[in-house]
Amino acid sequence: MTSVTIRIDGQDATDTPPAKRGLAMVFQSYALYPHMTVARNIAFPLRMAKMEKAEIDRRVRAAAEVLNLTDYLDRRPGQLSGGQRQRVAIGRAIVREPKAFLFDEPLSNLDAALRVGMRLEISELHERLGTTMIHVTHDQVEAMTMADKIVVLQAGVIEQVGSPLELYRAPRNLFVAGFIGSPKMNFIKGEEAARRGAHTIGIRPEHIDVVENGGVWQGTVGVAEHLGSDTFVHVHDTGLADTITVRVPGEVSHRSGDRIGLAPREDQIHRFDAQGLRIG
Structure with a gap:
């Protein structure tokens, strides 16, 4: 699968004020501010949108509870593990209360054990929030285990769309057949x-x-x-x-x-x- 660039109203998604967009993005790099606490990192997009402090505090507490970060709100990123930092990045997206999330290879910087743990956490988060999530990955195991529907891309061309088991049982072509399944066909x-x-x-x-x-x-x-x-x-x-x-x-x-x-x-x-x- 391939990476995706999203533009909204002629602007890069990252340049659009958070309060005015329905999409929140989580990247491969955590992109956290090292001098800020977890709470301030999560709250940053809301403060930039000049939201009232009481509402900011409410959203930060709610996101921290969902992501099991309540005990880490006063820590800085350097005091956290890789998985905890990625949860902070996800929390920063959650507080915007978007209509959809775009995860751009969020697990690729984690070691094998953390990847499995975060895969489960994101899947459980999807169930709790009930929000559309688009997850871009080159890892077919992530695609198979996390997706309700997979879009397989090659050089920007859609090769097949379907549920994980549909692609496993009836691949449309050799590319999909070789991509889905481990070990490969x-x-x-x-x-x-x-x-x-x-x-x-x-x-x-x-x-x-x-x-x-x-x-x-x-x-x-x-x-x-x-x-x-x-x-x-x-x-x-x-x-x-x-x-x-x-x-x-x-x-x-x-x-x-x-x-x-x-x-x-x-x-x-x-x-x-x-x-x-x-x-x-």
Whole structure:
């Protein structure tokens, strides 16, 4: 997905007085004032709009309660963790009481653990506020877990619009098929695809079964990534593609160099034509 620039009435959104716009933006960079307390950072756009102090205090307290920042209102940004700073940036947007939020890759500066935590917090915030949120991200896991509807963009062109599961189950083209899903979909061309009436076929790692005897495809284990709950087996020498990735539930004993059989689930094979568009 790609970043978005929004202009309102001929002005950049960040130049429009907060009280006069229905959109609030939260950026990748927290953009907090280091010399101000959390409370003053959150209140800043309201003070610039010359709102009454009593109303400012009410909105700041309400936002702090929603974001669990009540105990940090007197601290400065340098005394906060990355996740807490991002919550302050979100609070600064919440107090404007906008009709919609635009999140421009707000989690990309956080480490892995904080990303998961903030992903949940933003999703819960969406449920509580009931406000439209547009979330721009390059991370398909964020898109799949946070969105009601996903718009997949490539070079500024909309490739597909739909719910996360709609895009997962029926990708419109090769780009969407490769973007949605982790590990990504396996793509196969040549005779194997032609036999199924396609230029390219795709099958997700979780839709290929490892079999002890036989199997439609045969290959050699290259690397097996053991994650505990799942094992990702990367299979070479299949004659189909450089690597076929298989997602196996639980722990498996396959080692590098083992020969294994693969059984693709035929009803889960996606077909694409020479232009990369979905067939059927």
